[in-house]
Amino acid sequence: MESMTDAPIKITKTTASKLEQVDFSNLTFGKNFTDHMFVCDYKNGEWQTPEIVPYGPITMEPSAKVFHYGQAVFEGMKAFKDDNDDVFLFRPKDNLDRINKSAKRMAIPAFPESYFMEGLQALLNLDRNWIKAGAGNSLYIRPFVIATESGVSASPSSSYRFMIICAPANAYYKGEVKVLFAEKYSRSADGGVGYAKAAGNYGAQFFPTSLAQAEGFQQIIWTDAKTHEYLEEAGTMNIFFRVNDTLLTAPISDRILDGITRKSLIQIAEDKGIDVQVRPVSVKEIVEAAKNGSLKEIFGAGTAATINPISGFGHKGETFDLPKLESSYASNFKKELMAIQYNTKDDPYGWRHKVLS
Amino acid sequence: MESMTDAPIKITKTTASKLEQVDFSNLTFGKNFTDHMFVCDYKNGEWQTPEIVPYGPITMEPSAKVFHYGQAVFEGMKAFKDDNDDVFLFRPKDNLDRINKSAKRMAIPAFPESYFMEGLQALLNLDRNWIKAGAGNSLYIRPFVIATESGVSASPSSSYRFMIICAPANAYYKGEVKVLFAEKYSRSADGGVGYAKAAGNYGAQFFPTSLAQAEGFQQIIWTDAKTHEYLEEAGTMNIFFRVNDTLLTAPISDRILDGITRKSLIQIAEDKGIDVQVRPVSVKEIVEAAKNGSLKEIFGAGTAATINPISGFGHKGETFDLPKLESSYASNFKKELMAIQYNTKDDPYGWRHKVLS
Numbered sequence: 001m002e003s004m005t006d007a008p009i010k011i012t013k014t015t016a017s018k019l020e021q022v023d024f025s026n027l028t029f030g031k032n033f034t035d036h037m038f039v040c041d042y043k044n045g046e047w048q049t050p051e052i053v054p055y056g057p058i059t060m061e062p063s064a065k066v067f068h069y070g071q072a073v074f075e076g077m078k079a080f081k082d083d084n085d086d087v088f089l090f091r092p093k094d095n096l097d098r099i100n101k102s103a104k105r106m107a108i109p110a111f112p113e114s115y116f117m118e119g120l121q122a123l124l125n126l127d128r129n130w131i132k133a134g135a136g137n138s139l140y141i142r143p144f145v146i147a148t149e150s151g152v153s154a155s156p157s158s159s160y161r162f163m164i165i166c167a168p169a170n171a172y173y174k175g176e177v178k179v180l181f182a183e184k185y186s187r188s189a190d191g192g193v194g195y196a197k198a199a200g201n202y203g204a205q206f207f208p209t210s211l212a213q214a215e216g217f218q219q220i221i222w223t224d225a226k227t228h229e230y231l232e233e234a235g236t237m238n239i240f241f242r243v244n245d246t247l248l249t250a251p252i253s254d255r256i257l258d259g260i261t262r263k264s265l266i267q268i269a270e271d272k273g274i275d276v277q278v279r280p281v282s283v284k285e286i287v288e289a290a291k292n293g294s295l296k297e298i299f300g301a302g303t304a305a306t307i308n309p310i311s312g313f314g315h316k317g318e319t320f321d322l323p324k325l326e327s328s329y330a331s332n333f334k335k336e337l338m339a340i341q342y343n344t345k346d347d348p349y350g351w352r353h354k355v356l357s
Numbered sequence: 358m359e360s361m362t363d364a365p366i367k368i369t370k371t372t373a374s375k376l377e378q379v380d381f382s383n384l385t386f387g388k389n390f391t392d393h394m395f396v397c398d399y400k401n402g403e404w405q406t407p408e409i410v411p412y413g414p415i416t417m418e419p420s421a422k423v424f425h426y427g428q429a430v431f432e433g434m435k436a437f438k439d440d441n442d443d444v445f446l447f448r449p450k451d452n453l454d455r456i457n458k459s460a461k462r463m464a465i466p467a468f469p470e471s472y473f474m475e476g477l478q479a480l481l482n483l484d485r486n487w488i489k490a491g492a493g494n495s496l497y498i499r500p501f502v503i504a505t506e507s508g509v510s511a512s513p514s515s516s517y518r519f520m521i522i523c524a525p526a527n528a529y530y531k532g533e534v535k536v537l538f539a540e541k542y543s544r545s546a547d548g549g550v551g552y553a554k555a556a557g558n559y560g561a562q563f564f565p566t567s568l569a570q571a572e573g574f575q576q577i578i579w580t581d582a583k584t585h586e587y588l589e590e591a592g593t594m595n596i597f598f599r600v601n602d603t604l605l606t607a608p609i610s611d612r613i614l615d616g617i618t619r620k621s622l623i624q625i626a627e628d629k630g631i632d633v634q635v636r637p638v639s640v641k642e643i644v645e646a647a648k649n650g651s652l653k654e655i656f657g658a659g660t661a662a663t664i665n666p667i668s669g670f671g672h673k674g675e676t677f678d679l680p681k682l683e684s685s686y687a688s689n690f691k692k693e694l695m696a697i698q699y700n701t702k703d704d705p706y707g708w709r710h711k712v713l714s
Binding site for chain 2: 153
C-alpha cells in the first residue's frame, strides 16, 4: 500500500486461506466470501481506525438497533481483472456517494472517502487472488453499515459498524427471466426511502416476489404506489424498455434507485445515437407496444445483474412474450460495458478505476 | 413450570445475576436487560428446540441476511405485577398473532403458539424479580425475529432466530410531546409493509423525525403518502383525536399498525358511551377544530407509551397548542387500562392474562 497516511488501516492477515477450497467454476452468488473483511466502527461521534481482519463471525448485542429498527444501508460493487492481472473498479466514487446518500436518509453518519477508497484498495490487494480474469468473472463487493447500539427504543443509534465483505461471482441471474408488473403490492412511496439502498427495502419485496414466482415470474417490476400505472424499477435492477428503436426508462425520484449501471447505459446509448427517453413509462403504453409488436426488449440493469434481458411479462392475468432478437440493445450494451470494465477497450468516460496493478 | 410437553424448553440459568446493579428508580427505556433471554432457531424448515440462556451477545455472520435485506420483525409487550406478586400479560395472544402477520409479510415463517406462550412464562418465571409492582412499573418484553442465513443475494433467508429479551421500564415518553403533521416525508404506501412491525419501518422514520425535532416537535404524525391530507399514525403509536366529545381515529389498513392499545381504547371508550368514529381523519378538520376550539385532545396509544397526551401540533408552519384539561379522555382511559393491567379492578374483557402466581 502506498498511501496509508489519511487512513491508517490496521491489517491482520489470515493464517488459513480458504482460496483453495472454492470451486470458481461453480459459484453460487454471494455465498463464498474471501479471506478478509474491512471493519470500521463509529462511536463517540466519529469513525474509528479502520481494520482489515480475517473474514469471520461478528459479535452483536441482541438489542442492537439494526435488528429492531432496520437502520442499515449497503452498496454493491464489482472488481474486474484483465489479462495483465490488473484489477479495476467501476465508478467506485459513485458507490461511496450513494451509500452516504442512503445513510443520510437512514440517519446514519457519512463514511469518509479516504477510508472507503483506501480500505477497498487494501482489501482487494490482500484478496487479489480471489479475483479471476475472464469475461463474466468478478469479485462482488458488499460495503454495508449497521446500527450497533444496544437499546430497544426507536431512535437513531449512537454507534455503527461499516464493513466490506467480498464474494467471487459469475452472473447474478441464471436462465430466462419473466417479470410481473405489480398491481397490488408496492415497493416505495413518495417521501419514503425507495431511492436509498436501505436494508428494509429488500426484505419487503420477498413476499410479493414469492407470490409472483408461484405464478411463474422470477421478478416483479414495481409500479408507482399511487396508481400502479407507471413502471418504476425491479427492486434489484433498474429497468429499460425498447419500443421500436427508442429506449425508455423511468426518471429517478425518491422512489427509484439512482443506478450506476442505469446511468452508464443511458450514456452509452445516447453516444450510439439512440433515442433515449427518460420519462414516466406507463403500463398502458408497454402493453400496447407488446400487442402491436413494437416492444422489442425489456432489460434490467444493476451491478449484480449487469444487464439482464427479460423474456416476457405478465399483467392483469395476461402474459406477453418478447421476441428473440439476433442483435439486441441489451447484448450490445453489455458488450460495451464489459469492454470498459475488463479493460479490453478504451474508456472514454473515465469510469474504469485501476485499483491494483 | 407445569407444562413443558408441547415446548420442551432447554434452560440454562445465569450464575451471576445483574439484578442488584440496576437502579429501578432511574431507568432509561430499553437499556437494561434482564438476566435471561429466549432463543429459538429455525433451520431445515422448522423451529428447533427453544432455549433460555443467560442474556448476552450473539454471534452472527457478517453476511447474515438481516444486515443486508432487513428481514426482521418484532413485537412490544409488557408484564405487570400486582401487590400479591402475581404477574400479568396484556392480550399476549394478540402479540403472537401480530408477529406472525408481520412475519408473513416479510416472508418469515410463523412461530408456534406453544413455544411463544410457554417461552414467555418460563422466561418471566426466571426473571420475575425484575418485575416491580406499582403503577407505571413494568417489564418491557421484546420478541423479535431476524434472518440469519449467510448470503448477499436478495432472497428470503432459509434460517431465522426468534428471540425474546426483556427490559424493566417506567414510562416510555418523558415530558411534553408536540407533534408535526407530515407534509413531505412518508412512512408507508398502499401495498407496502406499514401494517407490519417490520424493522425497516422504524429506521426509515429517524431522519424525518430528526428534522421535526430540530423544529421543536418530538414526534411526527404520519399522513397518507398519496395526498398528505389524512392523519394515520405516529410510527410508534396509533393516534386519537378528541373533537368536542367525539373520539376519532384512523381505520387500520395496510399502512397502519393494528395496535393492541388502540383497539383496547376503542372498546373502553365505546363502553363508556363515547361516540367513537373509526374513519379517515383529515388534516383539514383537525386544523379547523383546533382553530375553532373544538379540538380538545390528541393522544397516542401504544404498548411502550401506553397513552401519551400530545400538547400541540405543527402544520405548514403554524403551531397549535391544545388546552390543558382537568379531566381528559387520555388520563381516564389510561387509568382504566392500568387498572386492568395491574389487577386493581375486574377485567370484563378477558384481556388480563395471569402468567405467574
